[in-house]
Amino acid sequence: MTEFSKFKFATSKEYRDRAWKTLDNKWGLMIGACVVYILIGLIVQLITLHLIAGSAPSDITDQEAMATYQIKGNLASIIATLLILPLGYGFMGMFFDLKREWGTKFSNLFEGYGKRIVPVYGTLLLQGIYTILWTLLLVIPGIIKSYSYAMTIFCMKEDPQEANYNEAIERSMMIMEGNKMRLFLLDLSYLGWFILGLIPCGLGLFFVIPYWYAARMEFYEDLMAELKYNEECEQMEKLKMQ
Secondary structure, eight states, rough: OOOOOOOOOOOOHHHHHHHHHHOOOOOOOHHHHHHHHHHHHHHHHHHHHHHTTOOOOSSSTTTHHHHHHHHHHHHHHHHHHHHHHHHHHHHHHHHHHHTTTTTTOOGGGGGGGSSTTHHHHHHHHHHHHHHHHHHHHHHHHHHHHHHTTTHHHHHHHTTTTOTTHHHHHHHHHHHHHTTTHHHHHHHHHHHHHHHHHHHTTTTHHHHHHHHHHHHHHHHHHHHHHHHHHHHHHHHHHHHOOO
């Protein structure tokens, strides 16, 4: 039986370098999209909080009033998160379009609210529910599963016809099998960048977040390359056994 060498992944630094190159001449677009994405998220959170929970009780010692306000606040947060789910899909999807040179436009940020709104909501809701359920068991399993599901949106973009709902999640789990630590180390390599981004009143995060997302897209490209490499090795093995 022939033994083939394993697929060689890039280092975290190489992913960052590749991300920087991918963002060349597109920094303005992606930073602008990041600003709008975060601002819309904050505005939606504030509006839903105001509409559902109203103003905070004037008497903070009134435990019953404070408890009611807290419950309404949590409900408002859940509703706001649901409202902006497709926006998260659009923002992350922009990095897929950019890497594949599919003509990334600012309007792509709102792609999730278009004709694919049903599978987008369905898939991301399932992903969120699965992550919450695992986290309820223990925090660590929840974190591990979140890395298993990390490529779900990219899988949806890769195959919009078939990769929806559980299929997209399962594809993410498949390609992340044995690669979760690699992605964790890539994320960890951005810790310093995020700390620096917080220093100027958090404004630097508008730069760091697109840089990070672009690196994750580069990682996804290697995951797909590994999948193709393994399939080719299996085909060669079958041919040699004939």
